[in-house]
Every structure is written in structure tokens, then in C-alpha cells.
Amino acid sequence: MTGALSGIRVLDLSRVLAGPWASQTLADLGAEVIKIERPGAGDDTRGWGPPFAKDEAGNDTTEAAYYLTANRGKKSLTVDITKPEGQEIVCNLAAQSDVVLENFKVGGLAKYGLDYTSLAKINPKLVYCSITGFGQDGPYKDRPGYDFMIQGMGGLMSITGAPDEAPGGQPMKVGVAVADIFTGLYATIGILSALRHRDATGEGQHIDLALLDVQTAVLANQAMNYLTTGVAPGRLGNAHPNIVPYEAFPSADGYLILAVGNDSQFKSFCEVAGLNDLPADTRYATNRSRVANRETLVPMIRRAMVTKTTDEWIAVLEKANVPCGPINTLDRVFDNPQVQHRGMIRYLDHPVAGKVPTVANPIKFSKTPISGETAAPMLGQHSDEILRKVADLSDEQIEKLRSAGII
Template structure:
């Protein structure tokens, strides 16, 4: 049985993370993704290491872990799109694809005749998704956009990190490139919606997706906290602006996360923590009142939490149905029995590394399960296959393209 997107062909002109994350998501679900790369260089992330995948002798391969994280299940075709011959190959591919994905700067592909208007003339049903920092219009449209700077400009860093008055308090970025990841997921969702429309009407369309737009959208409750009050929320460290207690607390040997989401859970927590009287105190009996009095409540909880070790607290709190958890390092994450049970880490055959690990797509389909993933491709690994089978070029034509440096 094929994946849910078997038969969908994606021409992926993107590189680095946001675009490749979108196309990897589509590939996981069965789409054929043809990744276009620069001859001799490829996607920038191939060299974003260490660490790199190791060969059988323990030596570094040319595949950085960063690249491996976002390019599973694709075919790599090297094409010099700056040359007319390369542009012609891309146009031939676009005529036989359902989707084009790119993250060039605004207008960057128009000079090559590879923009939406040009490719739509060849294939009116094409779904063409452009990812940029700031979108195709507006005063910032020509600026480059990178995850770190967008986290700052889009407000995420203003609500992430410890308050200024705390030791070391300063704005902080998230530990992974969440704007790129979310943009990739929004791109995949948008592409599938446009494909659904294309299948119903025969009409393709253009998708304009901006990192800043995505960052603003995923402010979620924090964005609405501002819009409903006119007051910009600040940094609370690990605390939650709308729920108390909902943060990290020190224990006798480390830290634990308490995520008390309602008044019943708070009452249960107080009972097992030996602070029953707080649940009946009018200052703390409801979440509204706990948020208003967090400055007096949180120190009282801290005093109780430091009396036991983290694992002891988890055993007690889970029995009382109080949401909690440890702050795991990644070695503990991947050794977690639940993570193992969910088959989160898989190993894929690789031409030079033997096997490379991958973190599986988390979507669990009942009818079209994600299966038969392939390792991220070596640079140009599928060039001749794609040109021969999809573009229908002869061996002589492929040899000529190689001779003049197009592939």
C-alpha cells in the first residue's frame, strides 16, 4: 500500500530548513520529492557540521546531521539553474509536477523564467509555494529573513527567557528553529489545501508564505493576551502567563515541571504535597485568583517541592493525577520507554554511512501508514534517474548536460 500522497510529485527548489521541512513532510506521506541542488555544492546544510554521519570506518561522511534532519525520502538532482539549459530542464520537470516549492528571495527566480507566472503558463494546474522572510509585498519584502532574527522581530523572544530582574535574565531564542519548522508545516498544510482545490477545479494557485507572518500567528494566546488588553506581555521564565502553578520547580535533586491546568488538579496537588490549606485559601482556590497572587503562592509551593527528589514527586503526583514531568536531556528522551514504544527512532540504509538514524514523522495513519522511508539522498544521487524517467532524456542528452556542467 502506498502512502496517502502517492502519485503527488513535488519539485523542491528550496534549501536550508523551512522549505525542506515542508517537502520532507510531504515525502513522508508518499509524495515523490525531487530536490534540486547546485552541482558540486548542494544544499548549504550538507556542510553545517559537525556532527556528520559516520562511515563504516568511523570517519565523517559529507552528510551533516543538520541536513539529515530535513531531507528524508527525497531524490537529489543537481542542476545549474543559472544556465539556459538548466532552466529548460526545470521547466520540463515543472510540466510534470503537481507542486513547486521554493525559498528564493522575492523575484529571485523570475530572471530565470522559473517564477509562478512562467511555470503556470506551462502547467496551469501547478501549485507553487514561495517561502520568504517577509512575504512578496510590503516594505520589508526585499529583506532576507532568518529564524533567529524573526524570533526576535516577531515577539517570541520578548516572551521567552527569565525576567530582567532575575540573575541572567534576558530575551532568549527557542532551542530549535521553531519559526522555520512551523513555516514548513504551514507550507505543507497550504500545499495540500491548494492541491485539494486543484483536484476539484483544475486550477493551480500561488502560495505566499512569510516567516514573519508565521511567527506572528504562532504567538497564539500571548498574541491574544496583548490584543485583548493592549499590554505587551513580558518574560516569565518557565512560568505561564495564564495558569498557576504551571512552571519548573526545584526538587531535592533537580527540577520538575508542574502543569496544573484546573482547580481540581490544584486541590489534588495540595493534598499530596502536604499543603492542603492552600486549596481552601480564597487567594488560591481558583486559577484566576492564583494568577493574581502568583507572587505569594509560588514561593510556598517551592518550599514544599524541595523536600523530595524528582522521581519521588513524579510517582506521587502521577498517582494523584497531577500533570508533571522531568526535564530530560536528549539521551533520556530517546531512552524513554514511551518514546521507544512509539517507534520514534528509525534507521535508514545510506550509501556511505551504512545506516543513518532518523526521527520518524509523528503522524500515525490507520489506513495509509508512513513507511518505506529512504535516507536523505547523496548530492546528485538521482540525477540520471530523474532525467531519464521523468524528463525522458536520452543517455546522450544526459551526457551532454554533464559535459557542459549543467548537472
């Protein structure tokens, strides 16, 4: 493989989404990622369907779309880590790896001798990343953590959704598992930083990542709104707590996002919308005053917005340099000429499905472009290859392990 991380080997003991998202990102960047899976079962997400990838005859395969989401570019090795022989294989691979990634419960791998303390004795340069719901210490450390509950516990749902007094108002989760995905990205950042430290000093380290920590960290301006005032922000639907007008407005045939980020843009918008008196009104002249007077301003904007279709508004607002956009369904997202031009849809060879679609990594390198991606592997697809080339086992040893159910 080629890429910025070519030559880096990652031993991935994680499953579901947060850990696999991190290891997929590392694979995209050129690392060799060996995905360790349970014989006969594999990653839980293999069965999280429908939908499933189709074979060339149009029939469902065993590969769920969810699994394909986060396992591109990896090699699958099935190993029963509860057996001493399986533990020996993983230790062998860890001794020859740069990174171990896992999301078992706190202390769950220690009984197998696969925790950081044990593997660091074998490979002191190892970067070992643990992902859990609540971290390696603290009163909640032994609790399981899943994205949905973390979005709730971490405050995101308290600021997402329409207010209670609005029709259908209630706390809402985000439509994708953002706590998991953000944790995967923070894990990637942490691993790359630890590899830089390893290269400079020769020492590895343990990275402790918690979904709740990450969800708290990405509250961003909403967290600071609370910390600077002591007042917990509430739900505003599609409105923004610090910018007005910055929300979705009904048009004549749908909805339009209006994202006015400064006073100059507000003046331009008012000129286009026939609201020429508003920029000179002290109640609306600055963003600060517009936030304070949103209850009177927003209804006036709504009355203006329903006079044109979404496409009509986009045409005139873009010409006036006012940020705006439609609310696309996913079919329109992937039909969008900009998305297509940027190569965000790719089709990868798959041993059963022929070709499977994937959403490309968005990083565009000038010197080390992402290339050579492979589809998410079938269960155990690379077991023999890895055991021969990396673990240096003979065909006879491999067959003996397979007969014993170890691989």
C-alpha cells in the same frame, strides 16, 4: 512509494530548513520529492557541521546531521538553473509535477523563467509555494529573513527567558528553529489545501508564506493577551502567564515540571504536597485568584517541592492525577520507553554511512501508514534516474549536460 500522497510529484527548489521541512513532510506522506541542488555544492546545510554522519569505518562523511534532519525520502537532482539548459530541465519537470516549492528572494526566480507566472503558463494546474522571510509584498519584502532574527522581530524572544531582574535574565531564542519549522508545517497545510482545490476545480495557485507572518500567528494566547488588553506581556521564565502553578520547580535533586491546569488538580496537588489549607483560601481557590497572587503562592510551593526528589514527586503526583514531568536531556528522551514504543527513532539505509538515524514523522495513519522512508540523498544521487525517467533524456544527452556542467 506508498502513502496518502502517492502519485503526487513535488519539485523542491528550496534549501536550508523551512522549505525542506515541508517537502520532507510531503515525502513522508508518500509524495515523490525531487530536490533540485546546485552542482558541486548542493543545499547549504550539507556542510553545516560537525557533527557529520559516519561511514562504516567511523570516519566523517560529507553529510552533516543538520542536512539529514530535513531531507529524508527525497531524490537529488543537480541542475545549474542559471544556464538556459538547466532552466529547460526544470521547466520540463515542472510541466510534469503537481507542486513547486521554493525559498528564493522575492523575484529571484523570475530572471530564470522559473517564477510562478512563468511556470503556470506551462502547467496551469501547478501548486507553487514560495517561502520568504517577509512575504511577496510589503516594505520588508526584499529583506533576507532567518529564523533567529524572526524569533526576535516576531515577538517570541520578548516572552522567552527569565525577566531582566532575575539572574541571567535576558531575551532568549528557542533551542530549535521554530519559526522555520512552523513555516514548513504551514507550507505543508497550504499545499495540501491547494491540491484539494486543484482537484476540485482544475486550477493551481500561488502560495505566499512569510516567516514573520508565521511567527506572529503562533504567538497564540500571548498575542491575544496583548490584543485584548493593550499591554505587551513580558518574560516569565518557565512560568505561564495565564495558569498557576504551571512552571518548573526545584526538587531535592533537580527540577520538576508541575502543570496544574484546573482547580481540581490544584486540590489534588495540595493534598499530596501537605498544603491542605491552600485550596480553601480565597487567594488560591481558583486559577484566576492564583494568577493574581502568584507572588505569594509560588514560594510556598517551592518550599514544598524541595523536600522530595524528582522521581519521588513524579511517583506520587502521577498517582494523584496531577500533570508533571522531568526535564529530560536528549539522551533520556530517546531512551524513554514511550518514545521507543511509538517508534520515534528509525534507522535508514545510506549509500555511504550504511545506516543513519532519523526522527520519525509523528503522524500515525490507520489506513495509509508512513513506510518505505529513505535516507536523505547524496548530492546528485538520482540525477540520471530522474533525467531518464521523468525528463525523458537519453544517456547521450545526459552525458552532454554533465560535460557542460549543467548537471
